[in-house]
Amino acid sequence: MATIHENYHIDNHAVVLIGPSTTHYGANITVQNYSDLGTVYLGGPNVSVTSWGVRLRPNEIWQCDLGPNDTVYAIGSQPMTNVAVMIVGNDASSLR
Numbered sequence: 001m002a003t004i005h006e007n008y009h010i011d012n013h014a015v016v017l018i019g020p021s022t023t024h025y026g027a028n029i030t031v032q033n034y035s036d037l038g039t040v041y042l043g044g045p046n047v048s049v050t051s052w053g054v055r056l057r058p059n060e061i062w063q064c065d066l067g068p069n070d071t072v073y074a075i076g077s078q079p080m081t082n083v084a085v086m087i088v089g090n091d092a093s094s095l096r
Helices: none
Strands: 004-011 016-017 027-033 040-043 054-056 061-066 070-076 080-091
Touching: 004 027, 004 070, 016 027, 016 080, 027 040, 027 054, 027 070, 054 070, 054 080
Parallel strands: none
Antiparallel strands: 004 080, 016 070, 027 061, 027 080, 040 054, 040 070
């Protein structure tokens, strides 16, 4: 197993947290909104502040086991919304 982590400063443009440019064989993803004010919205490629799968308020954490080639996108409710991401999978080189 390999573990990678990255911090993002996101805004109202969707950012890919895992996938789709590479193939992965399943992974566990943990996402934390470490902003003081901004909300993070997670979902597919069309995620927005009005259409999302998961909403993370400040200091909330979301964790999920992903299947092969699953993709997760994030968008912030305001400029410089802070997101920490940790991904654990079989092949770190294929996770991003």
